[in-house]
Amino acid sequence: xxxxxxxxxxxxxxxxxxxxxxxxxxxxxxxxxxxxxxxxxxxxxxxxxxxxxxxxxxxxxxxxxxxxxxxxxxxxxxxxxxxxxxxxxxxxxxxxxxxxxxxxxxxxxxxxxxxxxxxxxxxxxxxxxxxxxxxxxxxxxxxxxxxxxxxxxxxxxxxxxxxxxxxxxxxxxxxxxxxxxxxxxxxxxxxxxxxxxxxxxxxxxxxx
Amino acid sequence: xxxxxxxxxxxxxxxxxxxxxxxxxxxxxxxxxxxxxxxxxxxxxxxxxxxxxxxxxxxxxxxxxxxxxxxxxxxxxxxxxxxxxxxxxxxxxxxxxxxxxxxxxxxxxxxxxxxxxxxxxxxxxxxxxxxxxxxxxxxxxxxxxxxxxxxxxxxxxxxxxxxxxxxxxxxxxxxxxxxxxxxxxxxxxxxxxxxxxxxxxxxxxxxx
DNA sequence: TTGCTTTTCCCCTTTTCTTCGCCTATGCTT
DNA sequence: AAGCATAGGCGAAGAAAAGGGGAAAAGCAA
Numbered sequence: 001x002x003x004x005x006x007x008x009x010x011x012x013x014x015x016x017x018x019x020x021x022x023x024x025x026x027x028x029x030x031x032x033x034x035x036x037x038x039x040x041x042x043x044x045x046x047x048x049x050x051x052x053x054x055x056x057x058x059x060x061x062x063x064x065x066x067x068x069x070x071x072x073x074x075x076x077x078x079x080x081x082x083x084x085x086x087x088x089x090x091x092x093x094x095x096x097x098x099x100x101x102x103x104x105x106x107x108x109x110x111x112x113x114x115x116x117x118x119x120x121x122x123x124x125x126x127x128x129x130x131x132x133x134x135x136x137x138x139x140x141x142x143x144x145x146x147x148x149x150x151x152x153x154x155x156x157x158x159x160x161x162x163x164x165x166x167x168x169x170x171x172x173x174x175x176x177x178x179x180x181x182x183x184x185x186x187x188x189x190x191x192x193x194x195x196x197x198x199x200x201x202x203x204x205x206x207x208x
Numbered sequence: 209x210x211x212x213x214x215x216x217x218x219x220x221x222x223x224x225x226x227x228x229x230x231x232x233x234x235x236x237x238x239x240x241x242x243x244x245x246x247x248x249x250x251x252x253x254x255x256x257x258x259x260x261x262x263x264x265x266x267x268x269x270x271x272x273x274x275x276x277x278x279x280x281x282x283x284x285x286x287x288x289x290x291x292x293x294x295x296x297x298x299x300x301x302x303x304x305x306x307x308x309x310x311x312x313x314x315x316x317x318x319x320x321x322x323x324x325x326x327x328x329x330x331x332x333x334x335x336x337x338x339x340x341x342x343x344x345x346x347x348x349x350x351x352x353x354x355x356x357x358x359x360x361x362x363x364x365x366x367x368x369x370x371x372x373x374x375x376x377x378x379x380x381x382x383x384x385x386x387x388x389x390x391x392x393x394x395x396x397x398x399x400x401x402x403x404x405x406x407x408x409x410x411x412x413x414x415x416x
Numbered sequence: 417t418t419g420c421t422t423t424t425c426c427c428c429t430t431t432t433c434t435t436c437g438c439c440t441a442t443g444c445t446t
Numbered sequence: 447a448a449g450c451a452t453a454g455g456c457g458a459a460g461a462a463a464a465g466g467g468g469a470a471a472a473g474c475a476a
C-alpha cells in the first residue's frame with residue numbers, strides 16, 4: 001500500500017495545512033495548492049489515500065479529512081539520523097565480577113523497537129508496579145489489535161478509559177484486565193467492550 | 209535464496225529511494241539508476257526479488273514495490289540502519305484516557321544515551337529489585353569514576369567483585385553500597401577499596 | 417434558501433507495468 | 447565438446463493504473 005508521488009504531495013499539503021491552521025483544507029484549497037483545475041481530481045486522491053489508510057474523513061462533512069497516525073509515524077521514521085549504538089560488555093550481578101561475553105557486541109534502539117508500527121507512552125500511576133513498571137517510565141507499544149493471554153496491553157475499555165494491564169480471556173466471552181498491584185482489582189468486561197490498542201514491547205526508564 | 213549482486217543493487221536502490229522520497233521508484237527510474245536500457249530487465253529483477261521474498265508489490269500498480277521486513281532486518285543486522293524514533297503520544301494511567309500531548313514529541317535512543325561515554329550491561333540477580341531493576345534488564349551505564357550520594361553505580365569492590373548498588377559516603381572515609389532488597393545487607397568498605405566503574409543512566413527492559 | 421463543500425458520472429491523456437521473443441555470457445553436468 | 451540452467455540484458459506491443467478535467471447532483475450549516 002505504498003503512496004504515489006502525487007498522493008504524497010496531497011498528504012503532505014494536508015498535514016502542513018493542519019499544522020498551520022488547526023483545521024483541514026477544503027478540496028478547493030487543495031486543488032489550488034497543487035495547481036489542479038478540478039476538485040474531482042482532489043476527491044480521487046483523497047479517496048485513494050483513505051483506501052490506503054493514510055487519511056480518515058467523515059462522509060459529506062466539510063473539512064473533515066484528517067491524516068492518520070500512520071503518516072506521522074512514517075514521517076518521523078524517515079528522519080535520517082546517525083545510528084546510536086552502545087557496546088554491550090557483559091552481565092553484572094551482586095557479588096560476581098562482570099562477565100564479558102562477545103556474542104552480541106552492542107545494543108541499538110532497533111533492538112527495542114524492531115517493529116514498523118510503534119509508539120511510546122509515559123506511564124502514570126502504580127497499577128503495574130509489581131511487574132516493575134513505574135510512574136514516569138516510558139513504554140514502547142506495538143500498534144496492534146491482537147493480544148494473547150498474559151500479554152501486557154494498552155486497552156480501551158468502554159470507549160473512554162485507556163489503561164495498561166495484563167490481558168486474559170475468561171469463560172463466557174469475558175476479558176480480564178489484570179493489574180500488577182495487589183491493592184487493585186482486576187477489570188472484567190464483555191469482550192465487545194474492550195479494544196486492544198497495543199502490546200507492550202519494552203520499558204525504558206531514565207535516571208537524572 | 210541469496211541475492212545476486214545485481215539484485216542487491218536493485219534492492220538497495222529501491223530502499224534508498226523510498227527513504228529519500230517517501231514513495232517507490234518506477235521501473236523507468238530504476239533502469240536509469242542502474243544504467244539499464246530496458247525496463248523489461250528491471251521487471252525481471254523485481255520478479256526475482258519478489259520470488260525470494262525480498263520485495264512485495266501489487267499487480268499492475270505503479271510504484272507499488274515495497275521492501276519486505278526481511279530486508280530491513282538484514283540491514284539492521286549490518287548496522288546500516290539509521291537510529292529509530294518513535295512518536296511519544298501521551299501518558300497512560302489506570303482509569304483515565306490516554307492524554308495526548310503535542311503531536312510533535314518523539315523518543316529516540318539519543319534521549320537515553322546522550323553524548324556520553326556509555327556502555328550496556330545485562331542485569332543478573334535481584335539486588336536492586338525494590339528499585340524495580342530486574343533480572344534480565346539491560347542497563348545503560350555512563351563510563352565515569354565519579355558518583356554522588358544516592359546514585360546507582362557499577363562498583364568494583366576489592367578488585368574482584370563488580371556490583372550494581374546505590375552509592376553513599378559515610379563518616380570515617382567509608383563507602384556504603386546499598387542494595388535495594390530488604391533481604392540483603394549493605395556493603396561497607398574503606399573508600400580506597402571501592403572504585404566506581406560507572407553511573408546508571410537508564411534501564412531498558414524488553415518483552416518477548 | 418443560499419452558499420460552501422463534497423460526491424458522482426463520464427470523459428480524456430500520460431505514466432507505468434506486464435508480457436513476449438530473442439540475445440549473450442558463465443558455470444555446471446554429462 | 448555438447449547440453450543445459452541461470453543471470454543479465456534488449457525492444458516493442460498491449461493493458462492497466464495514475465492523473466487529470468467539466469458539469470451537475472447532493473449534503474450541510476447558517
